[in-house]
Amino acid sequence: MATSTHTDETLPAGHRYLDAAATAPLRPEAFEAMLNVLRSGQANASSVHSAGHRARAVIEHARAEVAQACGVRPTEVIFTSGGTEANNLAVIGLALAHSRGRHVVTSSIEHPSVLESCNYLGRVHGYEVTQVDVDQMAMVDVRRVEAALRDDTALVTIGLANGEVGSVQPVPELMAVAASNGVWCHTDAVQAAASLPASLATGAWPGANVHAMSIASHKFGGPQGAGALLVRDGIPLEPVLHGGGQERGLRSGTENVAAIAGFAAAVTAAVRDIGTRALALAASRDEFVSQVLATVPGAALTGHPTERLPGHASFVIRGVSGESMLVALDAAGIAASSGSACAAGKDEPSPVLLAMGVTAEVAQTSIRFTLHEPLTPAMRERVVTVLAREAARAAR
Numbered sequence: 302m303a304t305s306t307h308t309d310e311t312l313p314a315g316h317r318y319l320d321a322a323a324t325a326p327l328r329p330e331a332f333e334a335m336l337n338v339l340r341s342g343q344a345n346a347s348s349v350h351s352a353g354h355r356a357r358a359v360i361e362h363a364r365a366e367v368a369q370a371c372g373v374r375p376t377e378v379i380f381t382s383g384g385t386e387a388n389n390l391a392v393i394g395l396a397l398a399h400s401r402g403r404h405v406v407t408s409s410i411e412h413p414s415v416l417e418s419c420n421y422l423g424r425v426h427g428y429e430v431t432q433v434d435v436d437q438m439a440m441v442d443v444r445r446v447e448a449a450l451r452d453d454t455a456l457v458t459i460g461l462a463n464g465e466v467g468s469v470q471p472v473p474e475l476m477a478v479a480a481s482n483g484v485w486c487h488t489d490a491v492q493a494a495a496s497l498p499a500s501l502a503t504g505a506w507p508g509a510n511v512h513a514m515s516i517a518s519h520k521f522g523g524p525q526g527a528g529a530l531l532v533r534d535g536i537p538l539e540p541v542l543h544g545g546g547q548e549r550g551l552r553s554g555t556e557n558v559a560a561i562a563g564f565a566a567a568v569t570a571a572v573r574d575i576g577t578r579a580l581a582l583a584a585s586r587d588e589f590v591s592q593v594l595a596t597v598p599g600a601a602l603t604g605h606p607t608e609r610l611p612g613h614a615s616f617v618i619r620g621v622s623g624e625s626m627l628v629a630l631d632a633a634g635i636a637a638s639s640g641s642a643c644a645a646g647k648d649e650p651s652p653v654l655l656a657m658g659v660t661a662e663v664a665q666t667s668i669r670f671t672l673h674e675p676l677t678p679a680m681r682e683r684v685v686t687v688l689a690r691e692a693a694r695a696a697r
């Protein structure tokens with residue numbers, strides 16, 4: 302059995318994984334925690350025998366760990382199958398449970414799991430959805446959110462950071478005006494929580510005015526298929542999955558005990574050094590961005606230059622389709638992405654870039670590198686060489 306769980310070490314020799322925002326490499330702590338659960342024998346956490354009790358204890362221990370890492374109470378953690386489900390539960394569950402009305406405010410660059418949940422509310426439950434526009438750096442303006450609020454607004458849902466271009470929103474300010482008017486406020490922190498000290502390591506939510514926050518295990522270096530919606534005690538929530546009443550009736554379905562244990566171990570490990578890690582990643586990312594912009598003809602950074610996730614570098618490169626750049630990078634042993642892996646397989650320009658005012662033609666040239674550890678100078682050189690070569694070839 303493999304002892305290493307580091308994605309770089311499972312790639313062919315010399316290859317490097319620069320796609321942590323799609324899924325971060327599995328942390329050894331998560332691997333160990335899952336192995337411990339699997340070795341001790343699988344049982345249903347709702348069963349009354351002692352094996353069931355042991356499974357229940359693993360889940361409650363994991364809940365306490367996630368709560369501690371996120372600065373919330375254990376009763377405020379609802380385990381889900383990941384970020385998508387947490388977002389569905391937040392958007393649909395909070396809106397349906399609020400008596401204030403049938404209007405929801407979101408932004409034009411949210412993850413599909415948020416936007417499609419809003420669309421579902423509109424299609425099936427007659428809600429009106431206002432999508433607030435963003436600027437060229439993918440930032441949401443507080444005044445636009447304020448202007449969108451109505452007497453019947455039930456929910457504002459705006460992500461803490463965008464997965465494609467890395468821009469980090471001023472969520473505390475965005476939510477303050479909504480919360481003071483009795484509107485529920487949700488933030489999708491699936492990309493941000495694993496690397497942004499402000500969201501977790503300080504033991505605080507991203508501002509006192511956030512009522513619910515989505516997180517996903519695989520962005521912390523935990524297993525895929527686990528996540529949580531953190532919901533403040535006392536905020537009503539309509540379940541989306543109906544059945545046996547697990548998770549205090551808010552999310553039915555037999556719990557994935559091993560994945561939950563791995564998730565908790567990953568969050569705990571990630572939060573331990575989140576501040577120093579963020580600084581190291583941002584420094585490396587800044588060097589990389591500077592070198593790309595100085596060396597690669599036709600390259601431009603997408604997203605906000607400073608208010609961005611620490612390990613996140615995203616570009617458009619004139620004349621080179623993102624797909625062909627990915628192939629060239631892969632041939633050089635570099636795993637990157639041309640935007641959001643969650644929308645992969647769609648050969649359409651990124652809706653996020655279009656919402657930022659980028660033309661469809663330029664949006665096709667997007668490329669994204671997301672670091673889980675600082676780049677060595679040699680690796681930086683290798684990536685920049687491929688980018689420059691392909692850009693020069695396209696310019697001929």
Ligand SMILES: Cc1ncc(COP(=O)(O)O)c(C=O)c1O
Nearest residue numbers: 383384385412464491492517643
């Ligand atoms: C901002 C954001 N929200 C939600 C998701 C979906 O999370 P999951 O892949 O755990 O379903 C992603 C996935 O990358 C994301 O980037």
